[in-house]
Amino acid sequence: MPRFAANTAYLFSDRPLIERFGAAAKAGFTAVEGQFPYDTLASAVKAELARHSLTMLGINTERGGERLFGLAAIAGRERDFDALMKQSLDYIVAIGGSAIHVLAGKVPVDQRPAAERTYIANLMRAADMAAEKNIVILIEPINPRDRPDYFLNRPEHAADIIAKAGKANIKIQFDFYHAQIVGGDLMKRFEKHLSLVGHVQIAAVPSRHEPDEGEVNYPAIYKMLDAAGYKGWVAAEYFPRGKTEDGLAWLRAAQSSA
Secondary structure (H helix, E strand, O other): OOEEEEEOOOOOOOOOHHHHHHHHHHHOOOEEEOOOOOOOOHHHHHHHHHHOOOEEOEEEOOOOOOOOOEOOOOOOOHHHHHHHHHHHHHHHHHHOOOEEEOOEOEOOHHHHHHHHHHHHHHHHHHHHHHHOOOOEEEEOOOOOOOOOOEOOOOHHHHHHHHHHHOOOOEEEEEEHHHHHHOOOOHHHHHHHHHHHEEEEEEOOEOOOOOOOOEOOOHHHHHHHHHHHOOOOEEEEOOOOOOOHHHHOHHHHHHHHOO
16 A cells, blocks of 8 residues: 655645644654745754654745746746745755655746747756755646646656656656546556656545545555555645545545555
8 A cells, every 4th residue: 555645735724834744643644745835944844844753755846926836837937947946955955855846837838839948948957956965856747727827737748858858856746636637547647657757646536625535546546556566655635625634534544455
């Protein structure tokens, strides 16, 4: 059975960020990830992680403006991207994490050929910066229903970008929620790209609630991950239907079947 992590931006959000680490550990998670923790001192986060014996996974680069949701594919903003990348790298190293999800940004369809060149060049620089600190760069295809105009929508496109960038520490953040909305055929597509997958996330489709309802048979997905030899973490990145602790029957069921 896979190892499960809590996304602290989505789960336990009824309390301040600094209190979510203890709540995650108490609920049975042994690892966490975040999104935009930058308003919380890295030293305080590191202390909480140590206090609760949690493994820290990744965080996101900052958005560079909510309208854009990332700068990596935005032509003309390369210096701003580099600054956000440095911010993320300094923070993840300070808290003992292992990965940075580099947000691509929103790009109109007619601007995408130029944006791809910008994206690849920015990722190559980011990967070199991160490699010096033993940090993995993650790129995540996000569905256009939730995030219209987001540059990266499909795992196939992510794989092509990684091939063109040619950097071993760039990996796919494979979110089964987004992949189901854009293309489906989850098991075959995951297995095809397994060698490029650096991280996995889950949520119900279409609700984005607990992974115990909707279109995706997650118990079957977990078995597939084991059979395929996936050794990474599976992060719960969903909006709880109510209090997070009240909706964790899926986690207990998965852990009891291990």
